[in-house]
Amino acid sequence: MLIACQKCPAQIEARLSGPGRVVRCQECHQLNAFLRHAPDGCIYFGDYKIIREAGQGANAMVSKVRYLPTGANRAIKMFCADEMSGHAQKEFMRESRTAMEMLHPNIIRVFASDILGQIPYVVMEFSSGFNMDQLLTKFGPIEQFDAMTIARYVLDALDYVWNEFLMIHRDIKPSNILLDKDGNVKVFDFGLVTGHEAAAVDLSAVEGTPYYLSPECLIEGAHLDNRSDIYSFGATLYHLIAGEPPFNYETLDQVINARLRESAPDLRNVFAHAHPAIVAIIQKMMEPEPDHRYFTAADCKQDVELVLAGQDPVNL
Structure with missing residues (x-):
């Protein structure tokens, strides 16, 4: 009908x-x-x-x-x-x-x-508020230390899910992080998380421009672990502070090729006043090789909290 x-x-x-x-x-x-x-x-x-x-x-x-x-x-x-x-x-x-x-x-x-x-x-x-994508559209880039405050809560959520369930999210991006009306940070779409053992990638499922996907997520048949989410959240943090995603090219092929062949872009190229420690944390999160990234979200969270306290990171 x-x-x-x-x-x-x-x-x-x-x-x-x-x-x-x-x-x-x-x-x-x-x-x-x-x-x-x-x-x-x-x-x-x-x-x-x-x-x-x-x-x-x-x-x-x-x-x-x-x-x-x-x-x-x-x-x-x-x-x-x-x-x-x-x-x-x-x-x-x-x-x-x-x-x-x-x-x-x-x-x-x-x-x-x-x-x-x-x-x-x-x-x-049901939680009323704005997701990070909506905040970027409405207000522009987020102040870098405010972004790192958001980061500590997201990293804690990622660490919890990996440690308790051996699960990964696989779709961390600005639109999946909410700031509710009371100022609480919430990650959603964990109803579609993927088990570590079942995390084979199907490239035919990649839609739109994969600004936040880890390099290994773009390799046919790759199996992912928590470090893939750490990469995706690093790309998300870059976007929150810079006001534009990393590898901000026009076509899907350009973004994929850059993700597979290039190191993470330096945040200071688009935001000259980026704090050096924040730049270093994001680059560590976005290392092309998973073995060169933070081993756990907890390690990354520790560095974020040290920077927020005015101290130097210890896990770089």
Whole structure:
């Protein structure tokens, strides 16, 4: 049947049943959630009342919802099943259930995950605020010591996940780090983290411009560990302070080739007043060879905290 796209004038060919479906429009390429409308005019998804759409990712859309049994606000991320293989859906369930065990003040809590009808979904803590990408767009670069204050919390979250679950995030970037309305730093999308033993890279899944991916993440069949996340967060810190990502080239091929062949750019090339110790920390995080990076996020956090205290790093 043909259904009107919610984002553009196009018509979408979709077969709907049960609670609904998430479908991508082939004209505007935006995702649409076609869900059950109740007699009261509201939209529901299982035990959740949809309040508003909050954003879209590569293959999922996020909405603010109200959990009907308790009245609590939550965020629900609904995935487009048409863009997930059967194996990917099984991995999603396994990984998101592990994410439900993660209890850390700097990680967005995951409460539930399942597949309802044709929609895989994960239910998360709802936290109002701005992600780092939004802050960069709205206010420009972040003051370097403020960025390092944010870093100490993100590094603590990464260290916790690696030590407790032997998991990596694999998608650390500005848009996945939130500063909530109370000033708390939160990392999210850990519902899509990857187990160390299962971290084979599929280059066909690389979309957009991979400004933050580690070099080994761009090598077909590579297996990753926590040092890949450390690299990605180093690239994120560079962006927060410089106002532009490292290897800021125009095309995907240029970015990939630079990532594989070039050392990390010097932050001072775009921000002359960068503190030398901060430059050194970011370059250590972004060493092309994993063995030359910080061995753990805790080692990196120690250096960050020393710099914030006006002392010299000890793990470079």
